[in-house]
Amino acid sequence: MAELITIKVNGKVHKIEADPEMPLLYLLRNDLQLNGPKYGCGIERCGSCMVLLNGKSQPSCVIPAASAAVYEVTTLDGLAKNGRLDPVQEAFIEEQAAQCGYCMNGMIMSAKSLLAENKNPSDEQIRQALNRVLCRCGTHTRIISAVKKAAAKMKNS
Amino acid sequence: MKDQSHFSSDRRSFLKSSGHLVIGFQLFPALAAITGFEDKSACETQPVADGQTIDAWIRFDADGKLSVITGKMELGQGIRTALMQMAAEELDVPMNRVKIIIADTGQTQDERYTAGSGSIEGSGRAIRNAAAEARQYLLNLAAEKLQTDVANLSVKEGVVMSSKSKNTVTYQELVAGKRLEVEVTGKAPLKEPASYRLVGKAIPRDDIAQMAAAEAYYIQDMRLPGMVHARILRPPVYDSKLVSIQKEQIAKVPGVLKLVVNGNFVAVIADKEYAAVKALEILKTNAKWDSKPLAVLPQNLYNNMLETASAPKVVEESGGSVPAKDFTHEAVYKKPYQMHGSIGPSCAIGLWKNDLLTVWSHSQGVYPLRKTISDLLQMPENKIRVIGVPGAGCYGHNGADDAGGDAALLAMGMPGKPVRVQWMREDEHKWEPYGSAMVLSVKGRIGAAAKIDAWNTEICSDTHSSRPGGNAGHLLAGRHIAKPFTFKSGGFSGGSHRNSVPLYDFSAKKISLRDFYGPLRSSALRSLGAYGNIFALESFMDELAWKAGEDPVAFRLTHLKDERARQVITTMVEKAGWGQGRGEGFAFAQYKNSAAYLAVKAEVSIDKAAKTYQLTKLTAVIDAGQVINSDGIINQTSGGMIQAASWTMLEEVKFDKTGVTSTTWETYPILRFDQVPHTEVHIIDRPGEEPLGAGEAAQGPTAAAIANAIFHATGSRLRELPLTPDKIDWEKIS
Ligand code: FES
Ligand code: FES
Numbered sequence: 001m002a003e004l005i006t007i008k009v010n011g012k013v014h015k016i017e018a019d020p021e022m023p024l025l026y027l028l029r030n031d032l033q034l035n036g037p038k039y040g041c042g043i044e045r046c047g048s049c050m051v052l053l054n055g056k057s058q059p060s061c062v063i064p065a066a067s068a069a070v071y072e073v074t075t076l077d078g079l080a081k082n083g084r085l086d087p088v089q090e091a092f093i094e095e096q097a098a099q100c101g102y103c104m105n106g107m108i109m110s111a112k113s114l115l116a117e118n119k120n121p122s123d124e125q126i127r128q129a130l131n132r133v134l135c136r137c138g139t140h141t142r143i144i145s146a147v148k149k150a151a152a153k154m155k156n157s
Numbered sequence: 158m159k160d161q162s163h164f165s166s167d168r169r170s171f172l173k174s175s176g177h178l179v180i181g182f183q184l185f186p187a188l189a190a191i192t193g194f195e196d197k198s199a200c201e202t203q204p205v206a207d208g209q210t211i212d213a214w215i216r217f218d219a220d221g222k223l224s225v226i227t228g229k230m231e232l233g234q235g236i237r238t239a240l241m242q243m244a245a246e247e248l249d250v251p252m253n254r255v256k257i258i259i260a261d262t263g264q265t266q267d268e269r270y271t272a273g274s275g276s277i278e279g280s281g282r283a284i285r286n287a288a289a290e291a292r293q294y295l296l297n298l299a300a301e302k303l304q305t306d307v308a309n310l311s312v313k314e315g316v317v318m319s320s321k322s323k324n325t326v327t328y329q330e331l332v333a334g335k336r337l338e339v340e341v342t343g344k345a346p347l348k349e350p351a352s353y354r355l356v357g358k359a360i361p362r363d364d365i366a367q368m369a370a371a372e373a374y375y376i377q378d379m380r381l382p383g384m385v386h387a388r389i390l391r392p393p394v395y396d397s398k399l400v401s402i403q404k405e406q407i408a409k410v411p412g413v414l415k416l417v418v419n420g421n422f423v424a425v426i427a428d429k430e431y432a433a434v435k436a437l438e439i440l441k442t443n444a445k446w447d448s449k450p451l452a453v454l455p456q457n458l459y460n461n462m463l464e465t466a467s468a469p470k471v472v473e474e475s476g477g478s479v480p481a482k483d484f485t486h487e488a489v490y491k492k493p494y495q496m497h498g499s500i501g502p503s504c505a506i507g508l509w510k511n512d513l514l515t516v517w518s519h520s521q522g523v524y525p526l527r528k529t530i531s532d533l534l535q536m537p538e539n540k541i542r543v544i545g546v547p548g549a550g551c552y553g554h555n556g557a558d559d560a561g562g563d564a565a566l567l568a569m570g571m572p573g574k575p576v577r578v579q580w581m582r583e584d585e586h587k588w589e590p591y592g593s594a595m596v597l598s599v600k601g602r603i604g605a606a607a608k609i610d611a612w613n614t615e616i617c618s619d620t621h622s623s624r625p626g627g628n629a630g631h632l633l634a635g636r637h638i639a640k641p642f643t644f645k646s647g648g649f650s651g652g653s654h655r656n657s658v659p660l661y662d663f664s665a666k667k668i669s670l671r672d673f674y675g676p677l678r679s680s681a682l683r684s685l686g687a688y689g690n691i692f693a694l695e696s697f698m699d700e701l702a703w704k705a706g707e708d709p710v711a712f713r714l715t716h717l718k719d720e721r722a723r724q725v726i727t728t729m730v731e732k733a734g735w736g737q738g739r740g741e742g743f744a745f746a747q748y749k750n751s752a753a754y755l756a757v758k759a760e761v762s763i764d765k766a767a768k769t770y771q772l773t774k775l776t777a778v779i780d781a782g783q784v785i786n787s788d789g790i791i792n793q794t795s796g797g798m799i800q801a802a803s804w805t806m807l808e809e810v811k812f813d814k815t816g817v818t819s820t821t822w823e824t825y826p827i828l829r830f831d832q833v834p835h836t837e838v839h840i841i842d843r844p845g846e847e848p849l850g851a852g853e854a855a856q857g858p859t860a861a862a863i864a865n866a867i868f869h870a871t872g873s874r875l876r877e878l879p880l881t882p883d884k885i886d887w888e889k890i891s
Contacts, residue, residue, distance in 0.1 A: 001411055022431040030430055035378045036371040040500050041582040045822040077371040089369045099796050100233025100550035101368035102501045127830040136500045137233055137550045138799025140833040
């Protein structure tokens with residue numbers, strides 16, 4: 001049943017013995033012990049488990065680990081470069097854009113994907129890009145400010 | 158797992174320290190408890206402490222670090238930071254030398270539940286007093302050392318200086334090498350608010366940085382060596398009975414270690430998480446249940462409530478008798494069952510090892526959970542330790558305690574193995590105890606000078622508190638096992654009629670309550686009955702204002718003497734404007750009639766062609782007394798408004814005779830970015846007053862403000878939540 005899956009996550013190639021049907025989320029959280037992607041619904045309806053597949057934000061809770069192996073996977077855990085947090089992470093901290101913070105992974109990863117394509121998104125575009133990700137604490141307005149701040153930071157760096 | 162100060166072992170540093178100052182602490186001999194899940198030996202060496210022996214609020218270690226110790230839980234409300242700020246302020250130490258230990262029956266006091274916006278008023282006050290006590294004690298030591306009077310001493314960043322000699326001594330030097338235990342006398346002077354440097358400021362929360370950096374922060378991130386994974390198979394309906402299950406099929410799933418069938422409690426344990434998930438899927442199809450259909454259905458719920466609820470009990474009667482008839486107006490408001498809807502389904506880990514049970518849980522009350530687990534397992538409390546670890550926001554009593562009970566039960570059958578229970582999304586949606594449905598019947602009379610002189614409210618509601626306070630019948634596991642515990646209802650007091658008594662000056666008020674035993678499980682959801690009660694009260698005030706031909710804001714002011722209440726309202730008008738266009742709604746309440754004051758303005762715009770409305774903006778003004786952390790109050794208030802807007806506009810638990818059918822985010826939609834309004838929060842800071850609980854103040858007023866705005870925009874008075882556009886009479890609009 002188990003197969004050897006070769007998968008590149010956060011720039012590193014891993015060989016993992018696993019059930020090929022197992023959703024990517026379980027491989028990331030359990031086999032690779034990453035904390036970024038979170039379990040929220042398991043059926044692509046909440047965005048808690050968001051990762052980047054070749055730079056695009058996608059839920060990781062349904063896609064089988066074996067099929068995800070064709071992509072380069074990036075998680076929140078892998079955004080920091082040379083010991084420095086990504087500007088999006090910095091912006092979320094500076095704006096204190098969390099209450100419980102459980103949604104933050106999905107928000108940051110979706111923002112990352114948006115800002116890679118659109119350096120200067122409008123409020124409307126931010127809302128659209130983040131619409132997939134649920135926040136129950138009602139932190140939305142701060143999250144929008146954080147994404148705008150991240151855009152400004154990226155422009156200046 | 159490196160650098161996890163959040164989980165770090167505070168007891169260890171306590172033991173290593175050559176000296177320390179503990180305030181309000183009766184020392185426990187050979188205290189060797191260790192917390193932090195990176196420490197595998199935790200449960201072997203811990204002495205299980207109880208409330209009597211753990212009585213510390215703050216501790217100063219020889220390394221100069223100040224530890225704040227609270228029985229309250231971090232729920233995303235930012236309580237860690239606010240409590241650290243209060244202690245650091247009183248002692249004049251910098252924030253970076255303060256840490257905090259939260260809810261853990263092995264280390265902190267029994268502070269019951271983290272609920273009712275009571276942590277700042279309760280724990281905060283105790284910690285502030287303890288810190289003042291510590292300061293006084295340390296200053297006395299310093300006076301001796303520097304050979305001067307306490308009056309000549311000042312403190313900056315933990316350094317005490319004599320104004321006479323300019324000599325200094327640090328707190329650290331004063332503590333070092335000694336073991337100091339000081340009882341709280343309650344007599345130490347508190348700092349003057351005018352001299353505050355930290356309290357009132359927007360000090361950033363350090364835990365947000367941990368979350369953003371993907372550090373292990375949540376209970377879901379705990380990974381203990383040898384940990385096994387469990388999934389629970391819940392029955393289809395509340396009282397279903399298990400008929401049969403095909404055990405052999407489950408045994409064949411690779412990785413499955415054990416199938417537990419205990420009455421109607423069914424669980425599967427596997428070495429890998431996904432194996433447990435797969436086995437659960439198979440179990441779902443092969444288990445046969447005998448289920449009684451639910452008798453009360455949504456279409457007859459409200460009628461059933463009014464028909465079957467108990468006779469009314471008067472909860473408040475004041476200012477003379479309320480007439481039986483001759484009311485100017487009467488109206489009935491309805492609220493359905495609503496969910497907590499935590500984004501992260503409940504999770505817990507249990508470990509039974511060396512005759513001790515440790516349960517890691519995101520419960521709001523570690524001590525009450527311990528007591529309940531003790532009842533469930535018929536095991537003494539001193540063999541159980543419950544350690545609080547944050548989960549996703551819970552907003553009240555959700556599945557956290559139940560998951561704790563599941564983990565405890567399963568851990569007892571897997572000695573030496575940490576058993577991780579993770580609820581699936583569907584489990585949380587179907588099994589969490591909802592905020593109860595309510596029917597609110599309100600009558601009022603407008604007397605002389607267009608003033609209300611009589612008010613009558615009759616509340617009909619199921620309980621708003623069925624927390625497990627020691628009774629295993631309040632845990633799902635306790636109700637489902639072969640020898641079940643019984644659920645003892647009766648928690649109607651308080652929660653159901655919270656905020657039902659108008660703060661306004663009416664000559665006669667009468668409030669009565671009818672208890673209803675509903676078809677769905679219910680318990681505490683953020684603000685309890687206050688949400689429904691304020692929705693009714695403040696909608697009705699609006700209705701009466703229109704009846705009297707008065708402006709709704711002015712109408713309220715003519716009925717309010719309370720200066721602070723008036724000021725949040727007038728400030729709201731100043732900041733957000735009033736009377737400027739179509740679609741403005743207003744509401745006000747003082748949470749619990751004793752906590753924070755909050756006024757809110759809602760603005761809606763309508764699209765007549767599409768028959769929809771959009772909530773465009775919510776503006777709040779809040780007076781929570783002395784502000785501890787201004788950013789925390791803004792964050793909680795803005796979030797509270799958005800969450801309440803979601804409840805108000807969209808939410809209703811759906812069910813039919815086969816049970817709850819709101820099992821996903823599609824069948825229970827909540828507000829997403831495309832519908833979220835702009836929010837604005839203004840704070841009235843009162844440094845000289847007591848700090849007041851703020852985290853739930855927005856829930857009720859937001860609901861009524863939206864209803865009032867919809868009326869203003871469309872002429873339709875919506876009295877049944879959720880306020881969906883199909884309830885608006887679009888023909889009426891000119
Ligand atoms: S957990 Fe993947 S979208 Fe919800
Ligand atoms: S901050 Fe709690 S879910 Fe978004």
